Amino acid sequence: MSGRRRGEKESTVRPAPASGDGGVWYSDDPRDIGWVRENIPCQSACPAGTNIPGYIQAIMEKEYGRAYEINREANVLPGILGRICSRPCEDVCRHAQPGNGETVNICHLKRTASDLKHVGHRITESLYTPSGKQVAIVGAGPAGVAAAHDLSLLGHDVTIFERESDPGGMLRYGIPAFRLPRDVLHVELHNALRLGVELRTGVEVGSGEGQTPLTRLGKDFDAVLLSTGSMAPVTLPLKEGVGKDNPDSIEGVEYGLYFLMEMHRGEKKTVGKRVAVVGAGFTALDCARVAKRLGAEEVTIHIRTAEEYIPVTKDEIFECKREGVRIKGLRSPAQLSVDDGGRLRGIEFVQNRLGGWRENGRRAAIPIEGSEFFEPCDTLLIAIGQRTVNDYLDIKLELDRWGSVKADEGGQTSKKGVFAAGDYVSGPTTIIEAVGNGRRVAAGIDTWLMGRQRRRQVVRIEPVDGPLRERGFDFIERQHMPTAPLAGRNKELTREVETGYDEALAATESKRCYLCNLKYQIDVDNCIYCRACIEVAPKNCIKLVEGVEIREDGTYGELLETSEWDEVGAIWIDNNECIRCGACFMVCPTKCISITRNEFVTQDI
Amino acid sequence: MAEPTHNVIIGNGSAGNGAAITLRERDPDSRITIITMGSLPFYNRYDLPRVFRGCDDWREILVHPLAYYDDNRITLRRNSRVTDVDGRSRSITFAHNEVMHYDQLLVCAGGRGYLPEELSDYYGLMHGFHSFEAAITTRRALPEGGTVVMLGGDMIGLDLARTLIDVGYRVALLANEYTFWPHRIDADERGGFIAALEHMGIEVVDGMRPVAVEEGAAGTPARRVVFDDGGSLDGDVVMPFYGLVPTAEFMLRSGVDIERGLLVDPQLHTTDPHIWAAGDVCQIWSAADNEYRFYYGWTNVRQMGEVAARNVTGTNEPFEGVDDERLHIGKDGHILSPFWEH
Numbered sequence: 001m002s003g004r005r006r007g008e009k010e011s012t013v014r015p016a017p018a019s020g021d022g023g024v025w026y027s028d029d030p031r032d033i034g035w036v037r038e039n040i041p042c043q044s045a046c047p048a049g050t051n052i053p054g055y056i057q058a059i060m061e062k063e064y065g066r067a068y069e070i071n072r073e074a075n076v077l078p079g080i081l082g083r084i085c086s087r088p089c090e091d092v093c094r095h096a097q098p099g100n101g102e103t104v105n106i107c108h109l110k111r112t113a114s115d116l117k118h119v120g121h122r123i124t125e126s127l128y129t130p131s132g133k134q135v136a137i138v139g140a141g142p143a144g145v146a147a148a149h150d151l152s153l154l155g156h157d158v159t160i161f162e163r164e165s166d167p168g169g170m171l172r173y174g175i176p177a178f179r180l181p182r183d184v185l186h187v188e189l190h191n192a193l194r195l196g197v198e199l200r201t202g203v204e205v206g207s208g209e210g211q212t213p214l215t216r217l218g219k220d221f222d223a224v225l226l227s228t229g230s231m232a233p234v235t236l237p238l239k240e241g242v243g244k245d246n247p248d249s250i251e252g253v254e255y256g257l258y259f260l261m262e263m264h265r266g267e268k269k270t271v272g273k274r275v276a277v278v279g280a281g282f283t284a285l286d287c288a289r290v291a292k293r294l295g296a297e298e299v300t301i302h303i304r305t306a307e308e309y310i311p312v313t314k315d316e317i318f319e320c321k322r323e324g325v326r327i328k329g330l331r332s333p334a335q336l337s338v339d340d341g342g343r344l345r346g347i348e349f350v351q352n353r354l355g356g357w358r359e360n361g362r363r364a365a366i367p368i369e370g371s372e373f374f375e376p377c378d379t380l381l382i383a384i385g386q387r388t389v390n391d392y393l394d395i396k397l398e399l400d401r402w403g404s405v406k407a408d409e410g411g412q413t414s415k416k417g418v419f420a421a422g423d424y425v426s427g428p429t430t431i432i433e434a435v436g437n438g439r440r441v442a443a444g445i446d447t448w449l450m451g452r453q454r455r456r457q458v459v460r461i462e463p464v465d466g467p468l469r470e471r472g473f474d475f476i477e478r479q480h481m482p483t484a485p486l487a488g489r490n491k492e493l494t495r496e497v498e499t500g501y502d503e504a505l506a507a508t509e510s511k512r513c514y515l516c517n518l519k520y521q522i523d524v525d526n527c528i529y530c531r532a533c534i535e536v537a538p539k540n541c542i543k544l545v546e547g548v549e550i551r552e553d554g555t556y557g558e559l560l561e562t563s564e565w566d567e568v569g570a571i572w573i574d575n576n577e578c579i580r581c582g583a584c585f586m587v588c589p590t591k592c593i594s595i596t597r598n599e600f601v602t603q604d605i
Numbered sequence: 606m607a608e609p610t611h612n613v614i615i616g617n618g619s620a621g622n623g624a625a626i627t628l629r630e631r632d633p634d635s636r637i638t639i640i641t642m643g644s645l646p647f648y649n650r651y652d653l654p655r656v657f658r659g660c661d662d663w664r665e666i667l668v669h670p671l672a673y674y675d676d677n678r679i680t681l682r683r684n685s686r687v688t689d690v691d692g693r694s695r696s697i698t699f700a701h702n703e704v705m706h707y708d709q710l711l712v713c714a715g716g717r718g719y720l721p722e723e724l725s726d727y728y729g730l731m732h733g734f735h736s737f738e739a740a741i742t743t744r745r746a747l748p749e750g751g752t753v754v755m756l757g758g759d760m761i762g763l764d765l766a767r768t769l770i771d772v773g774y775r776v777a778l779l780a781n782e783y784t785f786w787p788h789r790i791d792a793d794e795r796g797g798f799i800a801a802l803e804h805m806g807i808e809v810v811d812g813m814r815p816v817a818v819e820e821g822a823a824g825t826p827a828r829r830v831v832f833d834d835g836g837s838l839d840g841d842v843v844m845p846f847y848g849l850v851p852t853a854e855f856m857l858r859s860g861v862d863i864e865r866g867l868l869v870d871p872q873l874h875t876t877d878p879h880i881w882a883a884g885d886v887c888q889i890w891s892a893a894d895n896e897y898r899f900y901y902g903w904t905n906v907r908q909m910g911e912v913a914a915r916n917v918t919g920t921n922e923p924f925e926g927v928d929d930e931r932l933h934i935g936k937d938g939h940i941l942s943p944f945w946e947h
Contacts, residue, residue, distance in 0.1 A: 098689035098698035098858070306864035308857060321722040329864050330897070351895050354862045354876075371895035486723055487816055538702075 024462045026603065032459040034555025036598050039575045040516045042089035042106055043600075047436035050074040051599055052089055053517040056109055057468065060510040062503070065121045067113035072123065073602075075435050076149045076192040077142065077171075079184045082111025083498065084175055086282070086430040087313055094514050099539075100579065102478040104513045107313075108498075112506040114184075123191060128155035133449045136161065136221040138205045138214070141169020142431050143422025144227035145192050146438030147445070152195040154446045154454070159221070160197060161212060163204040164265075167193070169229050171431065173261045176286050177494040178293070206392035213394050214418075223417050223445050226405065227438065228392070230423040233257045234385035236278065241335035241348075247382065250336060252344030256287040256383030263290065272378030275299045276347055278333055279383030280310035285317070287381040288325045292490045296379070300326045302333070304352055304365035311362065315481065319497055323490055330354070332365060334372055336380070346376035386428040402427055410444025411437075419445050455602045464595040467582020468515055471538070474579060479509040514580045519596050520573045526592035527571055533584035533593065534571075541577035542584060544568045610635045611706065612917065613697065615687055615855075616713030617641035618650070619903055620884030622668070623910030624711050624917075629677050631918040638680045638705070640687060640697070645737055646671065651903065651945070654768035656740040663737050690859040692877040709879055709917045712856060712867060713910055716849030716885035719783075724756070724845065727818035730828060731756075732842040734765060746827070746842050752777060754830050754840030756815055758784035760944040762846025763802070767939075770806040777838060778802065779830065780811040786848035787901045787944065788932040797934065804938040810838060818843050849901075851886045864888060868897055871923035873913040881917055883909035889924060900926040902944045 027033075037044055042052040051070050058067035071078035087107045090096070096103035133156045137144045140162035148158045166172055167189050171180065193199055204211045217224045233255035236247050243250045248258075252272060256279060263269045275296040277288045280303040288299045303310055306329040307317060321327070331349040339345045351371035355364030388404050390397075398406045398414035404427050411419040421441035422434040447453045482499045489497065501509065522533075522542075534542045547569045549557030559572055573584070573593075585593045612628050612635050614621045625637055645663050652666040660666065674681045686700040690710065697705045718735055720728060732746060733739035747753065752775040755762050763784075766776045778784070780799060790798060802809050817831040826839040851866035861875040862868040867882040869875050870890050875882055884906045888897035900909070905926045912924045933941040 098691065099702040099704070101688075306862075308863050318722055322725065324723065353890070353897075354864070354868060368895050486726075 024460060026601070027459045027461055028456075029459075030554030031550075031556055032461065032598065033457075034551075034553070035519065035575070036459055036517070036600055038555070039519070039598075041092040041094060042104075042516070045088040045092045046074070047088070047430070047433040048075040048439065049436065049600065050089075050110075051517070052106055053513060053515045054599055055113055056104070056106070056510050056513040057515055059109055059112055059116075059506055060513075062507070064113050064116040065118055067109075068117045068121065069124060071110055071113055074439075075432065076146055077188045077431075077435060078110055079114030079188050080171060080180060081432055081435070082107060082109075082114050083184070084171075084180050084282075085110070085432050086311070088430075088432070090313075094516055094576075094579065095512060101474075105478060105481070105509050106513075108479075108481050108501055109506065109510055109513075111498075112501045114188075115500045116503060116506065125153055125195070127153060127195070128454075130157075131155040131449065133157070133222045134159070134220070135223045135225060135445060135449075136217040137225045137227060138217070139169060139226070139228040139422075139424070140164075140167035140189075140199065140201070141227060141229045141422060141434065142171060143229070143424070143434040143438035143441075144169070144225065145189060146435040147225055147227065147421055147442040148197045149192040149195070150439050150442035151445060152193075152197050154442070156446070156449065158197045160193070160199045161203045161205050161217070162199065162201045165201050167199055167201065170231075173264045174257065174283065174286070176260070176264075176290055178289070178492070178497050179286070181494070181496050204392075207394040211392070214392070215394055218395070218415075218417065222449055223419060225411070225441065225445060226413075226418065226420040226424055227422045227434075228389070228424050229434075230386040230388045230428040231257070232387050232389045233382065234387050236333065236382045236384060238336065239334045239350075242338050243336050247336060247380070250338055250344050251342060252378055253336065253380045253382070256283050256381040257386060259287060259381055260290065270294060271296045271381075273297045274377045275379040275381065276375065276377035277301045277381045277383060278347075279381075279385070280304065280312070281383065281385070282312050282316065283386075284381075284383035285312055285320050285325075287383050289320055289323055290493070291379070291381065292323050292325060293493050298326075299324065300328055300375075300377075302331050302347075302349065302375075303327065303329050304332050305354060305363040306330060309363040315498075319483065322486060330365065332367055337374070344378055344380055346374055347380060348372050348374050386423075388424050388427065407441075408444075409440075410447060411441030412444065412448065417448075419448075452605075454605055456605050457600050458603050460597075460599050460601045462597045462599075464518060464597050467580070467585055467595065468518065469511070469580055469582060471581045471583060473511040474538075474581060476508060476512050478512070479505045514578075516575075516580065517598055518580050519575060519598050520578055520580070520584065521594050521596070522571050522573060523592040523594065524570045526590050528590055529568075529571060530589060532587045532589065536583045536587045538581060538583065539577050539579060541574050541579070543572050543574050545570050545572045548572065610708045612637050612709045612711065613705065613707035614639045614711045614713055615690075615697075616711075616715055616884065616886070617643060617647050617681065617683075618713060618715045618884060619647075619907045620715070620910035620913075621711070621713035622647045623907040624713060624883060624914040625679050625910075626677060627911045627914035628918065629679065631915065636680070637678065638682060639674075640682045640685050640705075642684070642686050643736055644684050646674065646681060646683075648737060651764070653734065653737065653740050654765050656737065657744055657765070657768050657772055657774070661741070666737065687855045690856055690880075692860040692880060695879055707879070710881070711910075711913055711917065712853075712875075712880065712882040712886055713884045713913075714852040714855075714886045715906075717852050718761075718845060719847040719850040720845050721847060724815065724818070730818045730820065730843065732844050734761065734844060734846075743842055743844065747774060748841055750774065751841035752826060752839070754828065754838055754843045755779065756830070756843065756845045757781055757786070757847040758802075759786040759846040759848045760788070760942050761849075762844065763807075763940070763942075764945055765844075766807055767805065775808065776806070777808045777810060777840060779813055779815055779838070780809050781814075783847045785932055787899070788930055788942065790932065798932060798940060801934045801938055801940045805940070813838075849885055851888075853886055864897060866899065872916050872921055873909060873924055874916065881913040883913040889926075900924075902927070902946070904943075904946065 055067040055070040090103040093103035137160045238244045271291045275291040330352045334350045337346045350367045352365035355366040405420045407420045546560040551557045648666040689698040732743040755778045814833045819829045828843045866888040869887045935941045
């Protein structure tokens with residue numbers, strides 16, 4: 001059995017070094033690194049690797065500024081992401097596992113850290129000495145801004161080239177202000193870029209007249225980062241009929257992305273009384289909610305599969321419906337119908353049935369032959385996806401089969417010194433993925449510029465005196481986000497819908513977090529096998545084991561459970577089942593159970 | 606000796622009970638467990654209006670005598686809420702953390718009253734009719750000859766309205782697209798049916814959109830429904846009747862296909878080989894209509910339960926629903942719905 005040491009007795013809590021900061025020690029042991037990766041599901045699911053239990057505990061202690069700083073270590077835009085994140089963390093929250101209730105409102109708590117921090121809160125950041133290296137970043141969207149922030153911290157001179165008049169990319173031009181207020185956006189972008197980043201807006205990079213060629217940036221800067229996002233809409237595939245190749249040429253038909261961008265540039269947009277939106281992402285929902293606010297009487301979102309499988313949060317779907325938007329599933333547009341004047345009069349759909357799962361984790365929809373039906377509408381907003389555009393490149397870069405630039409793990413493209421990050425590389429993803437990728441590529445650029453890796457991730461391990469939770473916390477209901485009254489909501493484009501937790505709601509919700517960064521361990525040398533901990537445990541979390549598998553990479557694998565006393569090598573706390581209630585710790589007669597807080601931190605090498 | 610097959614039925618309505626007795630007849634040795642969130646054994650939902658005629662004893666509306674479950678060796682788990690079904694491990698998790706294993710699962714969880722999202726903030730100010738207990742609570746909140754404001758209507762609400770008027774209450778109905786749910790009414794028919802409702806003694810308010818429910822001011826009825834134009838309507842209780850939505854949330858992580866309800870083939874089989882569904886919780890593929898559709902009403906639901914149970918035990922027959930969905934106006938000028946037949 002390769003890579004497995006059956007029966008290995010991994011039972012003794014490794015002692016802290018004699019000297020240190022209150023017993024705190026730092027570990028690069030694969031077992032500790034693997035434990036953090038596997039036992040804190042929310043943090044592992046976060047593309048930016050946010051220390052979620054860390055900031056939620058700070059909120060529980062009413063240390064909002066500290067909570068904000070913990071967020072900022074991984075994600076420089078907590079106030080923004082606390083409002084519009086796609087929340088992959090909540091999908092895997094241990095509190096949502098069968099029998100445990102509902103997920104913790106992780107995202108709402110992130111926003112709380114931003115909203116409730118002291119008005120005079122000071123951001124603390126450790127600056128590296130100037131490196132003398134210059135980096136150009138093309139595109140001031142979330143990936144570009146996150147990379148610019150990190151690169152400037154690392155001592156490099158950063159210049160951002162942005163074609164729009166203001167920074168933010170999709171944050172500013174794609175997301176309506178009723179979801180992301182512009183004052184929050186302004187403050188957080190300013191904080192991210194104020195460490196000497198030069199922002200040149202209204203500058204278009206390209207080979208056309210009046211544009212700045214990429215080759216010149218290559219000569220003037222030590223490194224160039226392309227982070228121009230996926231800023232073109234995917235065209236609507238129609239079977240036949242008018243507008244087959246260019247549906248937006250029909251009066252009443254627009255691409256949702258352009259509809260939102262033009263509105264956020266200040267253009268006056270109008271819609272008809274009956275609006276159809278085709279698409280299933282955040283852009284589709286935003287289009288529908290904007291259409292309601294622009295006076296549409298009937299707004300319907302048409303989706304290929306079913307509501308359950310669309311990649312937006314349940315809260316967004318709920319608010320969308322509260323505002324009067326309808327969602328109809330299992331249909332794909334087949335062709336458009338126009339009146340004698342060439343204006344849209346409706347859509348012919350084909351009925352779908354659900355297919356299997358696609359490679360991207362989404363459900364497939366299979367059209368049913370002969371099932372066409374007609375739905376009238378006078379405005380169609382198409383929001384079925386976005387794609388990258390490369391026509392501004394005057395250098396040849398290797399592309400993948402989707403037309404996105406190929407980049408290695410450090411973000412380096414096929415041309416030395418030219419890096420790429422965010423949706424420009426991956427295709428359209430989410431804001432948090434763009435931020436996380438921007439930061440990783442910034443680290444790659446730094447390594448390339450300095451000729452060595454300057455930082456590394458280790459695990460900070462800190463002894464904790466006792467359980468930080470009470471069993472009663474496990475029965476607290478999920479605290480819903482307060483929202484603006486429905487009356488009048490559809491008349492205002494900029495009034496924020498979600499109004500934020502107050503201190504009381506934040507305190508209650510924060511108690512629900514299991515604090516999965518706490519590691520409970522039993523010191524087998526002191527355990528008397530009395531089974532008191534097993535009897536008091538509310539879950540099947542304390543197990544008799546022969547041993548623990550050690551994988552080839554040195555991390556812990558599965559527990560080798562046994563019910564035969566003569567085979568028991570250890571009594572082991574399964575931290576995947578453990579809800580950190582502390583019952584075992586309290587009942588143990590020999591005090592052989594210890595608790596440590598385990599967190600990733602970055603250290604200089 | 607091998608363990609008997611454990612057939613678990615989630616839902617204690619007509620589909621679930623139709624399935625249970627069919628299973629017992631076809632598989633005398635199996636274990637059968639019915640799980641319900643409710644506190645009562647199977648009772649006739651169509652008898653609930655009797656509460657407003659003074660029925661206080663739940664035994665009067667039971668479909669079977671209390672010994673029925675024991676006699677048929679059916680375990681009834683009451684007050685038990687299922688929070689999760691895991692199709693891979695064939696296990697059910699309850700809200701109280703218990704885990705139960707099944708060999709075959711029939712989901713007959715039915716539907717619950719839909720409340721439009723825009724009114725969800727006012728749920729606590731409305732009265733329900735979804736259970737015997739809710740009906741009792743509503744009756745106690747109603748003064749003699751008091752006014753019920755019905756939002757929507759639907760065939761459940763209109764059935765209740767007939768009784769309420771008969772026993773001396775006033776019914777004010779805010780008519781909208783749900784008023785004749787689940788019947789699909791053409792625009793040119795609608796006026797006739799609204800007139801029939803008025804003929805039945807229902808005070809119909811048509812075309813007003815409720816946006817809020819408030820507590821009434823001192824000296825006025827207990828509730829006030831506010832319209833989007835600022836107008837309002839007072840009543841002693843406000844009852845929403847916007848049709849049913851499938852109770853399918855606990856199946857979201859089971860691995861079966863879901864649109865609005867559980868998607869099943871004509872044999873009522875879900876996409877999981879060990880899970881069937883019947884009743885208001887499922888959308889059945891209709892080759893004739895080229896869509897997944899719901900079938901409502903006692904007759905359909907009961908038949909679905911029986912068909913699903915027969916298929917669990919080895920047959921492979923399709924469900925053929927009673928498709929007469931027409932709403933009528935009777936000789937007395939009152940509306941008549943096949944939905945009310947049982």
